Amino acid sequence: MSDPAAPKVHPPDVMKKLTALCKSRGFVFPSSEIYGGLKSAYDYGPLGSELKRNIMNEWWRDMVTRRENIVGIDAAIIMHPEVWRASGHAAGFADPLVDCKISKERFRADKAPRVRPGDELPITAPDAARAKDWQELIAKDYGVQLVRDGCVLRGLRCVSPQEFGYFAPGAAAPSRTWPFRGYVSPSCGSPFLTEEKQFNLMFRTTLGPVDQLGDLARVIAELTASGDLAAAVRARFGKACDSGPLAAALASGERARILHAVMEHVSQTSLVYLRPETAQAMFVQFKNVLECTGLKPPFGIAQMGKSFRNEVTVEHFIFRSCEFEQMEMEFFCEPGTQGEWLAYWKAERMRWWTRYANYPASFRFRQHGKDEMAFYADDCYDIEYFYPWGWGELEGIASRTDYDLTQHERHSGVALQYVDQEKADPRTGEKPWKYKPFVIEPAAGATRAVLCFLLDAYHEEERRTAAGDTELRTVLKLHPRLAPIKAAVLPLVKKDGMPERARAILERLLDAGINAKYDEKASIGKRYAKHDEAGTPWCITVDGQTLQDGTVTLRDRDTTAQRRLSVDDALAAVRSALGA
RNA sequence: GCGGGCGUAGCUCAAUGGUAGAGCGCCGGCUUCCCAAGCCGGUGACGUGGGUUCGAUUCCCAUCGCCCGCUCCA
Numbered sequence: 251m252s253d254p255a256a257p258k259v260h261p262p263d264v265m266k267k268l269t270a271l272c273k274s275r276g277f278v279f280p281s282s283e284i285y286g287g288l289k290s291a292y293d294y295g296p297l298g299s300e301l302k303r304n305i306m307n308e309w310w311r312d313m314v315t316r317r318e319n320i321v322g323i324d325a326a327i328i329m330h331p332e333v334w335r336a337s338g339h340a341a342g343f344a345d346p347l348v349d350c351k352i353s354k355e356r357f358r359a360d361k362a363p364r365v366r367p368g369d370e371l372p373i374t375a376p377d378a379a380r381a382k383d384w385q386e387l388i389a390k391d392y393g394v395q396l397v398r399d400g401c402v403l404r405g406l407r408c409v410s411p412q413e414f415g416y417f418a419p420g421a422a423a424p425s426r427t428w429p430f431r432g433y434v435s436p437s438c439g440s441p442f443l444t445e446e447k448q449f450n451l452m453f454r455t456t457l458g459p460v461d462q463l464g465d466l467a468r469v470i471a472e473l474t475a476s477g478d479l480a481a482a483v484r485a486r487f488g489k490a491c492d493s494g495p496l497a498a499a500l501a502s503g504e505r506a507r508i509l510h511a512v513m514e515h516v517s518q519t520s521l522v523y524l525r526p527e528t529a530q531a532m533f534v535q536f537k538n539v540l541e542c543t544g545l546k547p548p549f550g551i552a553q554m555g556k557s558f559r560n561e562v563t564v565e566h567f568i569f570r571s572c573e574f575e576q577m578e579m580e581f582f583c584e585p586g587t588q589g590e591w592l593a594y595w596k597a598e599r600m601r602w603w604t605r606y607a608n609y610p611a612s613f614r615f616r617q618h619g620k621d622e623m624a625f626y627a628d629d630c631y632d633i634e635y636f637y638p639w640g641w642g643e644l645e646g647i648a649s650r651t652d653y654d655l656t657q658h659e660r661h662s663g664v665a666l667q668y669v670d671q672e673k674a675d676p677r678t679g680e681k682p683w684k685y686k687p688f689v690i691e692p693a694a695g696a697t698r699a700v701l702c703f704l705l706d707a708y709h710e711e712e713r714r715t716a717a718g719d720t721e722l723r724t725v726l727k728l729h730p731r732l733a734p735i736k737a738a739v740l741p742l743v744k745k746d747g748m749p750e751r752a753r754a755i756l757e758r759l760l761d762a763g764i765n766a767k768y769d770e771k772a773s774i775g776k777r778y779a780k781h782d783e784a785g786t787p788w789c790i791t792v793d794g795q796t797l798q799d800g801t802v803t804l805r806d807r808d809t810t811a812q813r814r815l816s817v818d819d820a821l822a823a824v825r826s827a828l829g830a
Numbered sequence: 831g832c833g834g835g836c837g838u839a840g841c842u843c844a845a846u847g848g849u850a851g852a853g854c855g856c857c858g859g860c861u862u863c864c865c866a867a868g869c870c871g872g873u874g875a876c877g878u879g880g881g882u883u884c885g886a887u888u889c890c891c892a893u894c895g896c897c898c899g900c901u902c903c904a
Contacts, residue, residue: 266897274840274855280895286877287895338904347831347902354832356901447831451904526904562831562902570903624904713865721866742863771857775865782865794863803864810865 257636258609261710264638268708269567271724275784277301277704277734278568290564290571297784298700300734300765302575305606305699306554308731309577312602313552320550320579321543325531327556328457328522336661337530337654339452339523349444350435351391352384359446362433371406371414373440384438392416392442394426406441414441453524453558453572462517469516470509479508490515524558529691532580533654536666547668547687548591552579554696566639568697575696582668582687585652588628591690592649596631599645599692603633606729607706612636613644626653633694635702644702645694652686659686703732707785726785727808730828735786737766737824740777742793744770752792755802755817764824782807787827790820 261267272278277298281291294302314322334340346359352373365371373388373396375381381401388403389395394416396403407424409415411432415424434441456462473482480500484491491497499511525531532539532551539551554577564570583591596615604610618630633645655666666686673683704726713723730736739756741748749770759766767786769777774791781789789805795814796802803812804820815823 269896270841283895285894289895341904349831349901351832354900356831444831449831449902451902559903563900723865740864744862746863748863773862773865773867775867777866778864779866789865791864805865812864 253611254609255611257612258706260638260705261708264705264708265567267724268704271708271726271783272298272704278700290561291573292568292571294700297734301703301728301732301785302696302700304732304734305703306575306577306696308606309602309694309696309699310552310554313550313577313579317550319545319548320552320581321539321545322552323531323535323539324555325528325535325553327525327558328455329525329531329534331522332661333530333534333658334452334523334526336657337533338657339526346446347449348435348446350438350440351442351444352387352440353435353438355435355437357436359431359433362436363439364433365408365441367408367410369408370404371408371434371439371441373403373406373438375401375403375438377401388442392426392428408441449560449562451560451562452526453560455522455524456517456520457522458520460520462520466513466516469512473509473512479505483508483512487512487515526559527557527693528553528555528576528578529580529693530654532578533658533666533689536582536655536658537664540668546670548581548583548587550579550581552577554578566637566642566701568701569637569642571697574698576693577696577699578691578693580654581690581692583690585685585688588649588651588688588690592629592631592647595647595690595692599633599647599694603644606703606732608727609706612706614641616641624648624650626651635698635705637702637705643695644698645692647690647692650689650691652688654689655686703728723779723782725782725807728785728787730787733785733787734765735767735781735784736764736828737788737790738777738781738786739766739768739790740774740792741770742774742791746794747797748792751796752790755790755792755821758817758821759824762821762825764828778805778810788824790824 269278272295273280275297276295279293279295281288281293310322314320331340347356348359348362349356353375373384375384378401381398381403385396385398385403394405396405396416397419398404405416405418406414407417408430409424409427410430412430413427414430415427417424428441430441431443431446435443469486473479473486476482480503483496483500487496491500495511496515499507502508532553535551539545543549555575556573557576558573561570561572564572568574581591581595600613600615603613607613612635614634614636616632616634618627618632623630628649628651630646630648632643633647634641635644658664659666667684668687670683670685671681674681675683675685707726707728709725709727711723711725712720714720726733728734737759739752739759741752752770753768756766756768767781769780771777778789785807787807789807791803791805791812793803801814801816802820803814804823805812813823
């Protein structure tokens with residue numbers, strides 16, 4: 251074993267090997283594989299679904315069951331669309347993005363530098379070599395030979411707000427022109443850009459059985475039948491055109507933008523989103539939970555479940571996928587106490603993660619800088635895991651002030667506050683004290699937890715085969731409470747009544763609610779190896795001696811050592827190690 | 831989304847412009863008293879779609895998926 255004070259050193263190519271093991275043993279399959287797979291979606295198999303459930307159960311037990319002042323909810327994935335306007339997701343999750351075709355960089359169109367007709371448009375490369383590459387790229391793709399001056403390429407100029415052109419040295423008129431949108435790439439100054447792409451990270455769908463596309467098609471057909479689109483839009487939508495997105499689109503005069511705004515407007519009535527996080531339901535149900543439970547701050551509302559985001563990049567197996575699972579808790583406390591509660595939850599959450607890990611030093615805190623925190627947060631820490639590709643997020647613990655309750659109060663018009671009959675308002679000195687609680691949010695990724703505990707558990711060890719060769723033993727050293735199968739019950743050989751004795755032991759485990767498997771196939775060594783890969787902590791083996799004196803062997807996954815015990819003692823050992 | 835690489839059985843690989851073989855795995859049988867033993871039998875693949883061709887797994891195009899890097903990540 252490596253230094254317990256240092257992060258785990260992952261075996262070479264561990265992601266590749268782990269992905270293969272996940273598939274062959276039934277932890278995680280690529281989604282819809284027989285149809286060629288679906289990007290970034292994964293299905294949890296017989297072992298994976300047990301592992302994920304065990305992890306989530308451990309979280310729920312630690313966060314909800316054992317705490318008097320924390321309760322759970324299980325909200326609908328589809329919520330009222332106004333929720334996402336209040337939370338800021340509707341606006342914040344959608345930006346117009348553009349790619350520079352020269353430097354291949356992506357940027358936000360609304361933050362790009364603007365230029366005016368007559369302005370020169372020099373393209374600046376980071377070094378002379380790249381300037382030369384870009385010069386050739388532009389010659390090839392656009393048919394003009396720009397003049398290179400060190401890192402700078404010259405010859406382009408803005409002609410009008412809709413057009414830029416190439417001016418040969420000394421020429422007064424452009425020899426070629428291209429359409430223009432008035433801005434250039436912020437990093438290199440290039441005007442060669444892709445179309446603006448509207449990114450919307452929330453999954454959209456429609457609520458209701460009516461075919462929305464049919465409605466949209468009809469409206470668009472009617473509006474575009476007349477020559478004057480703007481007039482047709484104004485005539486049809488009246489007051490809606492006076493302000494908001496329709497007004498802005500009409501003001502721009504761009505047909506595509508107007509039609510886009512019209513489609514948004516028409517689809518508004520049935521448009522809903524799949525939640526991009528589970529957190530908002532806890533704020534939205536704050537009042538109901540408060541009334542039915544009678545809880546007083548400090549208290550928490552917890553929820554586990556699926557969330558959906560159209561991630562720009564999906565990567566690293568199940569680390570970042572569009573459909574993922576979260577374990578979140580919103581902890582409501584008195585304003586002014588958020589600092590101490592943040593410290594408390596940091597410690598609690600780190601204790602939880604490291605409790606199940608072989609390498610506690612693979613977990614660490616990282617405080618967010620002011621620039622990366624949401625504007626309303628007053629402090630934020632990530633719990634990070636040392637993945638094979640480096641440190642990465644596992645859980646965020648944010649101090650969110652009273653922002654969310656304030657936003658939902660504003661948008662819903664419903665007071666979301668706590669009335670403390672015993673305390674006086676610190677500002678006025680009057681009773682009762684009505685306040686919006688401040689929130690500490692430990693938000694963990696359940697899907698990421700699966701990956702992190704698999705990585706923590708994955709080991710390759712040298713072992714000697716019966717033939718005397720050296721081989722690698724692959725073993726998942728999962729914490730017994732997380733392991734999908736707790737014990738395998740194996741007859742040493744498939745005869746002399748051993749299968750019957752083994753099955754009787756299996757029955758006792760299953761009756762006790764312990765997930766166990768019976769296996770009589772192949773040689774005993776093969777069966778041990780298979781269960782090592784599945785992360786099964788114990789193998790109970792029935793052999794010749796069992797028939798004589800009723801004892802069995804109990805094999806430990808991590809050491810492969812065996813103890814001979816009575817059946818009762820073996821079962822008791824399993825039960826007590828599970829803490830059940 | 832961009833750039834690069836990849837795609838033959840569950841896995842690792844092989845062969846071929848004339849419809850594909852092996853090892854391991856998996857399933858069944860025999861055997862086996864402790865760490866992937868042995869024997870017999872079986873299962874099983876050219877990612878998808880188009881084009882060229884008498885004929886494509888092989889050549890071309892597109893598409894999908896995976897990996898690496900960049901970018902993005904309220």
